[in-house]
Amino acid sequence: MQFTKRTNTCGELELADSGKRVSLNGWVSQVRDLGGVIFVNLRDRYGVTQLTIPSENKQVYDIAKSLGLEYVISATGIVQKRSSANPNMKTGEVEVLAEIIEILNVSETTPFVVEEEVKASEELRWKYRYLDLRRKKIADNLVLRSKVYQIVHRYFERENFVEIETPILMKSTPEGARDYLVPSRVHKGKFYALPQSPQTYKQILMVSGMDKYVQICKCFRDEDLRADRQPEFTQIDLEMSFVEEKDVFKVVEGVICDIWKEAAGIELNTPFKIMSYDEAMQAFGSDKPDLRVKGEMKIVNITDTVKNTEFKVFNDAISQKGIVAGIKLTAQEVSRKIIDSLTDYVKTLKFGGLGYIKYNADGSSASPMLKFLNDEIQSGIKKDFDANPGDVVFILSGEKKKVLSALGNLRLKLAEMFNLIDETKYEFVWINNFPIFGFEESDNSFYAEHHAFTMPNTEDMAKLDNGYKNPKENIEDLLSIRATCYDLVCNGNEFGSGSIRIHRSDIQQKVFSVLDLTKDQQEEKFGFLLDAFKFGAPPHGGFALGFDRIIAILCGTKDIRETIAFPKTTSAVGLMDSCPSIVEEKQLKELGISINS
């Protein structure tokens, strides 16, 4: 099919182009028919340009009259200055006086109107994603994504990294997230797994001597989703030999700085802050603290202050080794309604209620729980929080982890409610010194917090040496061992995580011993990796950055679906192509699979 190809895009014509004869190709985004003259807004991914069609040119005028929204057309004409410019449009000073309009394709009435401030529900937008992507805002997200891709590649090329593709079809491992499985036709009853991350491959590449590996790769995890979690997502995955933690920090900070500088025009300060896991949990109730909150709003532990109280709620918590802690909201008017909604919120987290004390302007204080607290304790609390008239403190009691994390969430809720987040900032922070082990009370066993190959901190090695032979008798000690394991956090989002790995089998065996893995289990779970490690594994460590989240932040959204061309719903369904779907009986037969229920 022949048509007049564009000489320009719809986003670039300006006054200086006046008098030029141009051709534009694009989609009809708006038609304004005034009777004697028709204005058409023509859209492509670069912008919008106004076409003007006066009635004098009968042939073009009749074509213009027949145009519907989202028709694809080619328009040719002379660029001219508008008699009244539109300051809201980038090309608003000019218009194209159309001499020829070719309709390249018609469009049915779309399920929703393609406009920047789209009214359609997300469900509809995912289903007709190609229409959604015609909106500049979403298209720009993909363009930015592409740009960051190139920045990342350039950075790692310059830093002498080797980009190596690792398999998509790999061995299933029972550790970590649930695998997406791919049945084998050749080996009936056997399955490949899609990678949750290329973790084992990149470590083996270190054994290979590929001392700087990087890959922008897809990862797959069959777990329940959130606004910032998709079943398939993209990572900037890297691994290096002969490095320690600070070397990894430096490389990651380098690529982040390049991205911010080149994609957003922002110079970030390095090195980034470093905060231990313990500090983050104690002060912010989260391992991904948002440091943009004005006045910080740190959590205050008042367990000591209230330890002698008769107040049953606090008493019960403390006697069960729990804590009493709170946060202070500085100088804000807090209504009954807000307290009710916060109370409802903590109830969903299985707290009985939310304690609060309002410090009034006249020096008095108001709270349903004051009557249970004597004067000494009341003034102790006031002192702990450094509370002044106008402030409100919120208090929770119970199991330590639960209290801290709930207060961490309250902190974010309050910050949002009272506009305490500085949206112009990017607050990066490394969180390190995570615990290496966790302990599951229900089955009386240790598990690896990060993964089984995370190197313990050098200072804590003695605790491992002492404890590994009789783990159950050294629970406290073993749980206090810190790992050389770190997360990068930006504005309360986990951007990625990594660790220095264990490369020596003596240390590895001690860790396995704590995790209660027999030789057979080790062999079954990680055999090939352990085999590789027998032949001279260098010290190594790495990191994986969540690419989608980085793009989301740069796009000013928390929803990574806005940065992915074809995202899935929270139930992992692709609404556009209706996947997953049933397959033909014949396919199942070839795979030796039968479906129950």
Place this chain on the structure above:
RNA sequence: GGAGCCGUAGUUCAGCUGGUUAGAACGCUUGACUGUCACUCAAGAGGUCGCGAGUUCGAAUCUCGUCGGUUCCGCCA
């Protein structure tokens, strides 16, 4: 796996404590209009109130179930 919110015209929503023919805006169709840019104006078409039970003389409205979307908890080494 658990909890909350949502589901009414093509779209976004309104529809009070159950009660004649379920409304508005945008979009769509037709017509008028020569400088609009959310053009304006006039007329019109358009509904399985997500689906299924139940309560009731009567259900968009109340109850239960179910499906879908979304948020949170669990989960995500």
